[in-house]
Amino acid sequence: MADPKPEQFKVIGSRVPRVDAIDKVTGHAKYGADYNVPGQLYGASKYSDYPHAKIIRIDTSKALALDGVRAVLTHKDIPGEKSFGAIHPHQMVLCSDKVRFFGDAVAVVAAETLEIAEEAVALITVEYEPFPVVTDPRAALESDSPQVHENGNLCFHHKVRKGDIADGFAHSDIVLEREYSTQRIEHSYIEPEAILVEPGENGGVTITGSLQNLYNIRRALSRVLNLPLNRIRLIQASLGGSFGGKDEVMSAICARGALLTLATGRPVKMVNSREDSMRESYKRHPYKLKYKVGASTDGTLQAMEITIHADAGAYSAMSPFVTWRSVVQATGPYIVPNVKTDVFAAYTNNCYTSAMRGFGSPQICFAAESLMDELAEALGLDPLELRLKNILKDNCSTATGQILSHKVSVGEALSNVTKGIEFGNIWKANRNKDNRSKIAKGIGLSCSYRGVSLGAEGTDAAGVAISIQTDGSAVVSCGLVDMGQGAATTISMVVAEELGISVDRIRFLSADTTSIPDSGPTVASRTSFMAGNAARVGAQELMKRIKPVAAEMLDCPDSSLIFSDNQIRSTIESVLDKSIFFGDLAAACFRKGISLFAHGWYKSPTTTWDEHTGQGDAYFTYVYAANLAEVEVDLVTGQVKVTRFVSSHDVGRTLNLNGAKGQIYGGVAMGLGYALLEDYAQDDGLPSLSNFDEYLLPTICDIPDIDIILIENPDSLGPFGAKSLGEPACELAAPAIVNAVANATGLRVRDLPLTLERVLLGKSLVRSGARGSTKSRSEKH
Amino acid sequence: MIALSAYRQPDMLNEALEILSSGDFAPIAGGTDLIPQLRCGQQRKLLDISRLGLSFIKKDDNFIEIGAACTHSRLSSDDLIKEKLPLLFRATGLVGSWQIRNRGTVGGNIINASPCADSVPALLNYDAELVLLSQKGRRAVKLNEFTLGPYKTQIKPDELLYSIRCKKQSTPSGCSYLKLGRRQAVNISRMTLAATIAKDKNDVITNATIAGGSIFPAPSRMPEIEKMLNRQKVSYELFEDAANLAADLMIKESGVRWSTPYKKPVLIGLVQRALCEASGINAS
């Protein structure tokens, strides 16, 4: 598609208020828990008492006898398959033979009030035989480990093989080996999971609620309920944040709610408390990462050997895809001639892990970028110097052997974030212990490359439906959803740009599985790119139909028409003073019997992947970014304050300036929490916290001023050149902060998060004393 | 879900004490600690003390008396508190969030007896005394004897915490309140230190007080340190010795625990910092 020049854009690149903002600032926006219907019952789940145990017997009789209880269901009441999952369909809706993690459910209750439902749950008794627990992904792969699933604990193994690492290390002047680890974190959407299930026509169900990937969830429900897809209607309520988090957990909750509705014939409302949410919702994978790097004295990288163990927890969910992104990007954005990477995802009895904003990149960015700083220190180079020597450039080959044929801008991003400061000198001055007071300053860098959209993970296509109304307004809908990231606004802007109407003339509908085709999941920062392209296809199809009518009305050639500000004009001299209102054109088209509805469909370019060698064109294009953090560390207490932050991203083309900045601010804040605060700690499979009193999110006082420098290298494939931003914004803050802290203290912390103890002592302290009867041989570190 | 079997909201103190005499009512003031506990606890009976006029701040010649139901917001914005009990002024200003400070009360903070209760180390510096009422009468208990351990106090089921009495400082002094937490705001304290130092013209300490939270099983004064400081000339070295003594006291009282490798150096550093700040000398 030929793009107009940026200065000709009417809407693209400007600051547009969100199309759904009015409802959000007035309290009118309806989220899952805000839906109520007369006669609704309240559902509640009975969770497991153990992280790993055999179920001997479930006794629901006392619960059933309680006044006001309308149903108590177990696995026996499931009409279809008892488990679901997009990759490995083994996630239990209600456990039958055993429980695999503390958030597994064994029974579900519907009652007239929430109080009765909760009391009934307390009256269900389950007899268990506790099994040994495995909680470490490395230990899980040993032959004598407790088995989480029948076919062993290996969930997936990905490889990348490039060149010959033995040769590469032999030709290195320096070889460093380092181990890093990252923690399990919670998405922490402020809205806990919530749905309202209603009986649908023809024996089906309609579910309204906090759903991120409606079509995945619908497939799970179809399998479990034994209903055809078309009898299951899922409607997305306003979503109070998701970040990848409201997918599999919603399949489980929706399945339980739907079972209750089908059993009682009544609407059922299911709303998780924060404690329930933390207990059963999946998390970001904890990783254990071993990096070995070889380089020449001048800093040129020769080889990298990387072994990563990801904790998949009790179920596969998206682990194979998450870890695939890790294997592709594990080296960081550097030219490395010899690479051997292995990523193993292993089942454990921890909370299961799946998609979370970043999707396997925050872990490897932390490790690779920490490693680059460690290598710089070892070589006596400054971290910027070392990076600039090795970063990917135009037409380079990546670790997977992909030649980057687009503009590679990681160098530009690095120079942007260090503009106006003498990075190397500041970094060296901070390292000088004589300069340190009790409050030490530090500065740190990080950079990345990231594949856009799903890549070789799977089919990548999306659709957008546009229906022009006879008054010239338009209704737009899409199977990719707005979960707070602003997709509704961005897609509306693309349609507005193409049709020459204003954004306020567009109404964006929330997703509804009965009226919009499956567009795949809203993940992988693919929405702007995929739906943006689909919206252009649809809008251009409509323009093809309506342009001749406009030309006829203005008595001028098609090619002279300008659609802008809801008006149509011509560049032909004789009709310069004439214009048509877009609404009048739409009405005229309608009278002529021209269809004003179009469905644009876009399929991404093909990618390739050889599973055995880990070589191929993994993604059709990449984005590049760099972050810089400045910190102050209290050397008495280990407290870290981030004082300044700079973030530069190549977005291809900025679609909505407000939205782009918001994604970066939010991504940096999430990365700051990852670096310093957040840890969903589990001890022998039992969570040691359950709410925001102990799971610490960054507050408004923790966030520094953030400078943003956007780079626009339009991509030939993206809508108006746009690529992606949501996830790249989140993957680089932690390593920049960690590197800055190491610069300040002279002490390298290789485990996230940087607790007070780790910053001060370089290690974390383990609370002594065993807990409970499920004690296992799990490794303490 | 919260389960209650009774909720009483009397207007008169006598009535409140009568209700409490049954021994099975829990007083509720702001509820910021109690309500989260009720969510996962057993069915309870509550006595709402918000209508008993316990939100007063009074002064006489020797004492300032604070009603148990004074909120943290009230205390952290009151001029008398700012002038006469500046440690309490600062401590209550650092409790939780603004929303929490608007509801949470100083009485609740004391009764809940969390090892990290923010207001307690501040009050300990002022030799605070608690006034407890019951149908049997009134008794006064020193705050430093009231808290027995984590979440344990010597209040009886029929007693109501009525007020907190603090001795007015006779001589002007400098003070320091340090709260250690992981975030830049809304922290559960990992450690707190509150200290006052009065000194004469020659920089000789005439009166030093210091108390800490999350150092000992209950927030406590450190009389050994005060003794070491009194009648000594202010110096960085003196404070270094005092800080090392604090660490010794902590280990003596609490033993060497998993957290000691962190808490020991931090306590030493923070005691130095607090004493430096309270005496007006440069900490670095």
Added chain:
Amino acid sequence: MVRNNMTEPTIDIRFYLNGIAFNRNAPASWTLLRFLRDALGYTGTKCGCEVGECGACTVIVDGQPVNACLILTPQIDGANIWTIEGVAAAGANELHPIQKAFLECDAAHCGFCSPGMIMSTIALFLKNSNPDDAQIKQALAGNLCRCTGYIQIIDAVRKAASKITENDLQKFVS
């Protein structure tokens, strides 16, 4: 938890909600949050944690911001309560200047924290209508947001402060 009996105490309460007088019998064990949402149908106030940590349920009670999840219904007897539904003038098709600033600065992403953020902002302005950045941050520290990184929220509060008049705030204390 299992109860001893199912008879929960209720209590007659009178209060003002967004300027309207209410007279209700309420279960004493219900929090103000649940009462607003489930009994009165005011769902603009959000439930995020129920332990006073996230601030999504922030409402203004007698001029002060509080967590509606940490107040029981008997405690609002006689109180003057404002929620997000009452912020824009009733019937007028116009946003309050604070809401307008949140919209213009893109301070509402997923929007779940927005009602609480806006109520805290109103409370801040009732105390100080010309706050500096540190005061803005202190006032909003009890409101968690996972989307925005807070920067656009600070922008919005600054912008609102520059536009706000006494008239815009009067009703929240009356």
